[in-house]
Amino acid sequence: MTTWLITGGAGYIGAHVALAMAEAGERVVVFDDLSTGIPERLPREIPLVKGSTLDRAALDAAITEHGVTGMVHLAAKKQVPESVAQPLFYYRENVQGLEVLLGACAAAGVQHFVFSSSAAVYGMPDVDLITEDTPCAPINPYGETKLAGEWLVRAAGEAYGINTVCLRYFNVAGAAAPELADVGVFNLVPMVFEKLDAGESPRIFGDDYATPDGTCVRDFIHVQDIASAHLAAARRLATDCTSGFAGDLTVNIGRGEGVSVAEMVDRIRAHTGRAGLLPKTEPRRPGDPARVVASADLIVKELGWSARHDVDEMIASAWAGWRLRHGGA
Numbered sequence: 001m002t003t004w005l006i007t008g009g010a011g012y013i014g015a016h017v018a019l020a021m022a023e024a025g026e027r028v029v030v031f032d033d034l035s036t037g038i039p040e041r042l043p044r045e046i047p048l049v050k051g052s053t054l055d056r057a058a059l060d061a062a063i064t065e066h067g068v069t070g071m072v073h074l075a076a077k078k079q080v081p082e083s084v085a086q087p088l089f090y091y092r093e094n095v096q097g098l099e100v101l102l103g104a105c106a107a108a109g110v111q112h113f114v115f116s117s118s119a120a121v122y123g124m125p126d127v128d129l130i131t132e133d134t135p136c137a138p139i140n141p142y143g144e145t146k147l148a149g150e151w152l153v154r155a156a157g158e159a160y161g162i163n164t165v166c167l168r169y170f171n172v173a174g175a176a177a178p179e180l181a182d183v184g185v186f187n188l189v190p191m192v193f194e195k196l197d198a199g200e201s202p203r204i205f206g207d208d209y210a211t212p213d214g215t216c217v218r219d220f221i222h223v224q225d226i227a228s229a230h231l232a233a234a235r236r237l238a239t240d241c242t243s244g245f246a247g248d249l250t251v252n253i254g255r256g257e258g259v260s261v262a263e264m265v266d267r268i269r270a271h272t273g274r275a276g277l278l279p280k281t282e283p284r285r286p287g288d289p290a291r292v293v294a295s296a297d298l299i300v301k302e303l304g305w306s307a308r309h310d311v312d313e314m315i316a317s318a319w320a321g322w323r324l325r326h327g328g329a
Contacts, residue, residue, distance in 0.1 A: 002112060002238045003027045005068040007053055007101065008075030009046075010037025012182040013116070013172060013226055017072060019180075020227035021234065022046055029066045031059070032075065041180055053097035059104040070112035070238065071105055072230055073098065076145070079186055080120070083142035094145035098152055106160040112237035113153060114230060117168045119219075119252070121147040124289035131295040132168075132250055139287050154248045165233040169226055169253035170219040170294050174314035176227075181321020188218075189315065192265055193322045196274040202265050206284035209291075217258040217291040222309035222317075229253045232303040254294025255307045264311070271315050 004021060008014040009030030014037065022028050022045070030042060033052045042048055047066065051058035053075050062068065076094045077083070083090040098115075105113060120143030121136045138144045150166045157164035173189045175181035185194050192202040207214040236249075262279070269275045299305050 001027055002070040002234070003029065003066055003068050004070040004072055004234060005029050005031050005062060005066065006072045006074065007031045008037065008073070010034060010039055010041055010048065011074065012180070012184070013223055014074040015041035015180055016176055016223045016227040017074060017230045018042060018046055019176065020224070020231050021072075024231055026231070026234065029062065029068065031062055038183070053101045054092070056100050056104055059101060060108070063104060063108045063110065068108070069110055070114075070234060071101070071110055072114040072116075072234060073101060074116045076116070078118075078142060080140050080142050083140055083145070087141040090141045090145050094142075095148050095152070098149050102152065102156040102162075105162060106156065111161070111163060112234065113157060113162050113164045114233045114237065115149060115153045115164065115166045116230070117150055117166045117250075118143065118146045119168055119170045119254075119292060119294065121150065121168060122292070124287070125292070128291065129256065129293055129295040130252065132252060132298055150250065157248050163237045164248040165237060166248070166250040167229060167233060167253050168250065169229075170221050170292065172223050172226055173220050174222040174224065174309065174317040175321045176224050176317070178317075178321040178324040181318055181324070183325065188261065188264060189268065189318050190322065192268045193272070193319065196269065196272055196277055197322075197326060199277070201277050201280040202269070204261055204265060204279045204281050205288060207262070207281045208284075211260060211290055213260050213262045215261040216288055217260050217293060218264075219254040219257065219293040220259055220264070220311055220314055221254055221307060222314050225255075225307040225309055226253055228308070229299065229303070229305050232305040236303055249302055251299040251302060252294040252296060253299060254296050256294055256296040258291060258293040259311055267311060268315055268319075271312070272319060
């Protein structure tokens with residue numbers, strides 16, 4: 001049986017992945033530096049090793065102690081504005097950390113590697129649906145580090161006999177339980193919650209895009225679906241790639257359905273009972289593409305996976321988590 005080391009497994013997405021895999025009967029160990037991870041997200045039965053992916057000795061010790069034979073790598077810095085302001089920090093954490101991790105995997109004979117990538121690798125594609133063949137042209141250091149990470153994962157996989165899957169996911173929202181909700185206020189849903197809770201109008205950046213209502217269109221995906229996709233990828237590697245290097249796979253994780261920012265804000269206002277707080281339109285933000293929606297055909301074909309949760313479930317579960325942390329009704 002494969003033992004999976006999940007880096008970043010105490011984070012928002014990572015904890016959902018760790019729990020989904022453990023609940024499905026997989027043997028998992030979490031490795032997290034706890035810079036943003038929260039240990040209480042994990043049950044006691046999941047071992048938690050505190051350490052950085054830049055620390056080769058800590059990685060070697062964790063892999064040896066727990067008999068790790070598979071890796072699910074989520075640990076990364078992921079805030080776009082911060083990546084623009086601190087590119088060296090992002091390249092060190094996201095690329096150098098990955099290089100150290102892959103070195104530990106190669107030395108220990110780890111056979112399977114799942115890499116959490118991002119739709120940020122695509123940049124600003126002018127297409128209705130983004131397929132895995134859409135050219136990658138990231139527009140910020142965060143996206144660059146994810147694309148460089150994919151290159152590094154594939155090259156190391158081929159050189160060292162590691163079977164690999166790269167998962168490019170889109171706009172993540174929601175929570176499996178209130179205590180697992182995202183604590184950051186960097187994405188659309190929590191940003192709207194924050195404004196509404198303060199009795200202020202939520203902001204919409206730009207309403208003059210070439211879209212049906214003039215606002216940006218995005219593919220929102222429930223974090224539980226992200227977690228189940230990681231489980232599907234891990235099981236594909238463990239069951240289908242049992243002898244040496246069998247190739248690599250890169251797939252989108254999305255619903256394949258676009259929701260406009262204006263529509264999302266309206267749904268959030270209705271669900272939270274703050275419909276009277278009308279949104280305020282502000283100028284476009286630099287680098288915001290008009291439409292970013294995934295084609296999910298390949299992941300269905302290769303992993304037999306498809307999203308199960310809709311936008312309203314994302315909003316409701318995220319709001320329950322927000323209320324848990326911030327109180328109120």
